[in-house]
Amino acid sequence: MKKAIRNSLFSFATSELSQDAFICWCLNWFNDASKPVLQEMAKKIIFKLTNVEEFFVEKIVSVDIFRQFSRKVKVDNKSIHVKIDVLVIVNNDIAVIIEDKTYSNEHDQQIERYKRGLQEIYKEKPLSKIITVYWKTGFYNDWDEVTVADVKITGEDVRDLLADYLNESEIIKDYFDCLEANLQWQEEHKKYWLPLGVPWWELNIVNYHIAQYTLLREIFPEKRWDISTGRYEGEYEIYMGSSFGRPWTQTTVKWSEFKKDEWYKLFWRIDSDKNGPYISFRICEWYYSKEKEKRHRQLYQKLSSLMAEIVGDIHDKLDLRKAVKSNKGGYNEAAFFHYHLDFSDWDNKKNLVINTIREINDKFVARFTDEIEPEFLEYKKEESIE
Numbered sequence: 001m002k003k004a005i006r007n008s009l010f011s012f013a014t015s016e017l018s019q020d021a022f023i024c025w026c027l028n029w030f031n032d033a034s035k036p037v038l039q040e041m042a043k044k045i046i047f048k049l050t051n052v053e054e055f056f057v058e059k060i061v062s063v064d065i066f067r068q069f070s071r072k073v074k075v076d077n078k079s080i081h082v083k084i085d086v087l088v089i090v091n092n093d094i095a096v097i098i099e100d101k102t103y104s105n106e107h108d109q110q111i112e113r114y115k116r117g118l119q120e121i122y123k124e125k126p127l128s129k130i131i132t133v134y135w136k137t138g139f140y141n142d143w144d145e146v147t148v149a150d151v152k153i154t155g156e157d158v159r160d161l162l163a164d165y166l167n168e169s170e171i172i173k174d175y176f177d178c179l180e181a182n183l184q185w186q187e188e189h190k191k192y193w194l195p196l197g198v199p200w201w202e203l204n205i206v207n208y209h210i211a212q213y214t215l216l217r218e219i220f221p222e223k224r225w226d227i228s229t230g231r232y233e234g235e236y237e238i239y240m241g242s243s244f245g246r247p248w249t250q251t252t253v254k255w256s257e258f259k260k261d262e263w264y265k266l267f268w269r270i271d272s273d274k275n276g277p278y279i280s281f282r283i284c285e286w287y288y289s290k291e292k293e294k295r296h297r298q299l300y301q302k303l304s305s306l307m308a309e310i311v312g313d314i315h316d317k318l319d320l321r322k323a324v325k326s327n328k329g330g331y332n333e334a335a336f337f338h339y340h341l342d343f344s345d346w347d348n349k350k351n352l353v354i355n356t357i358r359e360i361n362d363k364f365v366a367r368f369t370d371e372i373e374p375e376f377l378e379y380k381k382e383e384s385i386e
Helices: 016-031 036-050 110-121 155-165 170-189 209-219 290-313 346-385
Strands: 063-075 078-090 094-101 129-136 151-153 238-243 246-257 263-273 276-285 333-340
Touching: 016 036, 016 063, 016 078, 016 094, 016 170, 036 078, 036 094, 036 129, 036 151, 036 155, 063 110, 078 110, 094 110, 110 129, 155 170, 170 209, 209 238, 209 246, 209 263, 209 346, 246 346, 263 346, 276 290, 276 346, 290 333, 290 346
Parallel strands: 094 129, 129 151
Antiparallel strands: 063 078, 078 094, 238 246, 246 263, 263 276, 276 333
16 A cells, blocks of 8 residues: 655645745744744744844844835836845844745845845835845755855755744644755755666766756865855856756856957866766857857867877876867867766776866866967957957
8 A cells, every 4th residue: 555645735835935935924923922932933033034143032022024025116227126035124123135045046136136125115214224135945056155145044054943843833844844855855866976777867967957066066176166246157166057958067167258249268067968977178159250260160179189188198097088079169169078977886986087087177277378378368359359
């Protein structure tokens, strides 16, 4: 007989709107003294959100909660749509803006725009403080790391906040169980080399960004990434996308921007093709004329030759010469290194693969910077004059 599954509300209510409602429900226990334990839970959450001294919580006399607060205002003659997931007004004086995410990311500097908009809305009676909160229970990636907020709440933080109250409410128990299951799923799927013994198209690294991210960050640790405020494409920042539903993950290791569309970047990508998962080294550069295309092809050939030379100098136990690509490079984006990943003996090969890719990267970037980039920059300047 099939084992009965616990009928949990949050197994079905999985959207960010459902999480918005749960956050509001938790906070609103501050205004309901019928269950003192849950009222204490609300105070504990408010303390975490405001990130202020604990005595402040005892001085709270009012908490007003607005779900999906929406208002259009003008700031510096620009229209801003203030659309806050959860807005909390404490003592009619302090605002807490909660930007709530499950699996998506903040975009277009939402939090900063909402803060500026709220300042305009309350300009007749200014708030003493506006606290911004980035609440995300799903997997934290590099875009989340550079999101600017006064307080950041992770899935692990929420789990810790709720752990003492599971017996107080079936709603809390349902949410907690689903959150715990999601956190466990993340830990299992970070293991990019699993499941063992399955066809390559069933591997975590082929199907999930979290697996690709984990391997790419093992190859290029976060210490290589100069973390900045605000979201932008920087060196060794990992970002993700998909092609026809197939996930890919990549990191730029050398880039330069020029006015308009005159830019280029060198980057590593983890993806899959008909032969399985791979890691590739690529160039992306836009061009719009036959002359520029010709120069792009010449550049590609130089990059491919440089890669062949670097690989040739490495004591090669991975047969990497087959990974060097030397075609026409007649696309805005083209790979000059394409290595298929084999996890059948990963325990023994892992360190060799990771260290070899790092060695290739560091030698390539150094020589590109010294030998190829000066000439490349010169003709980019010529193009900008044309």
